Amino acid sequence: NAFISGILIGLIAPLLGVFIVVRRLPLIADALSHVSLAGIAAGLYAGKQFAVLAGVSPIYFGMAFPVAGSLIIERLGTAYKHYQ
Known part of the structure; x- marks a missing residue:
């Protein structure tokens, strides 16, 4: 499972990276990683x-x-x- 997910991320991440750089939003990835961490914490708390x-x-x-x-x-x- 980890190998398959690594391959999928390796295929999808460059496509999204190009889109983010073209739209001049390179820092949005950093912001969304922090938001996802907060989402996981909220999920643990809600559970x-x-x-x-x-x-x-x-x-x-x-x-x-x-x-x-x-x-x-x-x-x-x-x-x-x-x-x-």
Whole structure:
């Protein structure tokens, strides 16, 4: 499984990297990595605090938070065009 995921990441990461550099957003990857870490922490906390979420893997929170964060960053980028 680790070998297959490494191959998939090796194929997908350069494609996303080119897209990020062309759009002049190289620091968004750093921001989203921190957001995903916060998502995993929130998933762990929610699993401990709420019995309904005890069976949900924190990885799902770790995937949902960066998607929401990227949408928020894009919304802020369109609202504040002079602060790119």
